[in-house]
Amino acid sequence: xxxxxxxxxxxxxxxxxxxxxxxxxxxxxxxxxxxxxxxxxxxxxxxxxxxxxxxxxxxxxxxxxxxxxxxxxxxxxxxxxxxxxxxxxxxxxxxxxxxxxxxxxxxxxxxxxxxxxxxxxxxxxxxxxxxxxxxxxxxxxxxxxxxxxxxxxxxxxxxxxxxxxxxxxxxxxxxxxxxxxxxxxxxxxxxxxxxxxxxxxxxxxxxxxxxxxxxxxxxxxxxxxxxxxxxxxxxxxxxxxxxxxxxxxxxxxxxxxxxxxxxxxxxxxxxxxxxxxxxxxxxxxxxxxxxxxxxxxxxxxxxxxxxxxxxxxxxxxxxxxxxxxxxx
Numbered sequence: 470x471x472x473x474x475x476x477x478x479x480x481x482x483x484x485x486x487x488x489x490x491x492x493x494x495x496x497x498x499x500x501x502x503x504x505x506x507x508x509x510x511x512x513x514x515x516x517x518x519x520x521x522x523x524x525x526x527x528x529x530x531x532x533x534x535x536x537x538x539x540x541x542x543x544x545x546x547x548x549x550x551x552x553x554x555x556x557x558x559x560x561x562x563x564x565x566x567x568x569x570x571x572x573x574x575x576x577x578x579x580x581x582x583x584x585x586x587x588x589x590x591x592x593x594x595x596x597x598x599x600x601x602x603x604x605x606x607x608x609x610x611x612x613x614x615x616x617x618x619x620x621x622x623x624x625x626x627x628x629x630x631x632x633x634x635x636x637x638x639x640x641x642x643x644x645x646x647x648x649x650x651x652x653x654x655x656x657x658x659x660x661x662x663x664x665x666x667x668x669x670x671x672x673x674x675x676x677x678x679x680x681x682x683x684x685x686x687x688x689x690x691x692x693x694x695x696x697x698x699x700x701x702x703x704x705x706x707x708x709x710x711x712x713x714x715x716x717x718x719x720x721x722x723x724x725x726x727x728x729x730x731x732x733x734x735x736x737x738x739x740x741x742x743x744x745x746x747x748x749x750x751x752x753x754x755x756x757x758x759x760x761x762x763x764x765x766x767x768x769x770x771x772x773x774x775x776x777x778x779x780x781x782x783x784x785x786x787x788x789x790x791x792x793x794x795x796x797x
Contacts, residue, residue, distance in 0.1 A: 471498035471539075472678055473522070473563075473646055478536035480514075480521045483529060487752035491517040493702040495536070499646060504672060504679045506689030506710070508725075509699035512748055515682045516568075518699075519648045523559060524550040561591040564639040568651040570631035574623040580607075580634055581619045584641060591642045606637040610667060629660035636664070640671055647672075650682045665692060686729050690714055695785075698722050701749050701759035704779065708786035719788045720766040758790070766792045 475497050482489040492514045499505055507515050520526050522538050524545065538545040540563070548554040559565075567573040575583060584606060585599035594602065600619070607615035610633040623631055632652065639647050649668065653661035669692055672679045681689060689696055689710065696713045698706040698721065706719040717723045724744040746763040749755065758776045761767055770791050779787040 472501045473499040474537075474539040475518070475522060476537040476539065478518060478521055478538065479534035480517050480526055481532045481534045483532065484752070489751045490534075490702050490754060491751060492521060493754075495699070495702070495704055497697050497704060497707070499678050499680060501645075502672070502676050502678060503694045504669070504681065504692050506693035506696040507680060507682045507699065508684060508686060508689055508696060510684060510748055512751075513699040514702040515699055516650050519565070519650060519680065519682055523563065523565060523648070524548065524555050525565075526550075557591075560587050561642040562644055563646045564642070564644040564648070566632075566635050566639050566647065566649040566652045568654055570628070570635045571623060573635060574631060576623055579620055579622055580626075584619070584634070584638055587638060587641050602641070603637075606641055607634070609640070609671075610634075610637045611663075612637075629657075629664065632660075632664055633667070636668065636671070640675060640677075643675055644677055646678045646680065648680045648682065651684075652681070653683075653685075653688070668692075686725055698725070701754065702751060703759075703776070703789065705760070705789045706787065707779070708783065712783060712786045716783070716786075718782045718786070718794055719790050720764045720792065720794070721760050723794070724763075724765075766794060768792055 475495060478492050478495040479490070480492040482491055495514065495518045497507070507518070509515055517526070521533070522545065533546055536546065545555065545558070581600060581603055584603035585596065588594045588599040588602055589596070604615045604619055607619060612618055612630060612633050626634065652668070653664050665688060668679060671677070681693060683689060693710050696708065696710050697704050698719065700721050706713065706717070706722045713722065714726070717726055724742070727742040728744060730741060744763055749759045755761065756775060757773070758764070758771055761771055764771070768791060774791070777789050777791055779789050782788050
């Protein structure tokens with residue numbers, strides 16, 4: 470049984486230009502102790518989907534238009550966003566590492582206060598015990614001289630160290646699920662690798678589940694066991710990481726892989742092939758496959774029939790496409 474089961478999730482935004490269907494029937498599940506990758510171009514609905522699970526979409530303009538989020542046998546979408554049930558879950562059983570730590574951390578509060586607040590709220594610790602636990606967490610995520618740095622403010626930390634603080638906050642209550650929304654975007658490549666290895670190690674040590682939301686296929690190739698590929702508010706391919714990378718079936722997934730350089734290739738050995746065109750306007754979605762104008766493998770029925778539902782193309786491997794692509 471899945472730890473978290475998202476079924477047909479729909480999140481829309483009401484704007485002056487029209488209705489934006491940011492997540493339009495998104496379904497995915499997370500098992501205990503696994504790392505899942507949610508990938509796709511900017512604007513495809515990745516962040517909206519996980520923010521919807523956490524009930525962090527502001528209404529208005531956001532709207533819970535449908536779907537279920539089953540966690541521990543209960544539908545989280547039936548709770549009020551700021552009600553006691555969701556407040557008890559967020560930060561304790563389900564946590565989130567946000568994309569930009571400098572805008573996620575409060576600039577006028579010390580690192581200690583931002584760490585101890587969660588511990589006092591969810592674990593009912595007193596101030597002394599919470600401070601001791603906070604120092605332990607900073608050491609766990611690799612912040613040097615943690616006993617002194619805990620009294621510093623966010624602007625006194627580097628980007629990588631601020632992200633380590635965010636990771637410490639996320640794991641402080643031993644959560645069951647951690648959502649990491651582009652957790653390494655704002656740091657350099659070396660720090661990126663260190664943070665990803667740190668998160669992988671913590672998943673193993675704490676027996677928690679991690680969802681990495683990213684556009685970086687290299688990240689999910691190394692760390693994720695399963696991958697969901699999103700496009701225009703929908704899941705268009707899903708499956709085990711090995712299957713997705715060895716035998717991608719959807720033209721969009723193939724396009725993403727063809728546009729990424731591979732380690733070990735010589736200069737000029739393989740020409741990178743970009744995906745031409747732009748993602749569709751989510752306000753004025755076509756009745757057919759949204760990838761149709763950019764697709765190089767389209768057939769006649771693609772322009773005549775509705776966007777296809779997910780279908781099986783292998784063991785636990787599914788695509789939303791009419792075309793049968795053999796090989797990579």
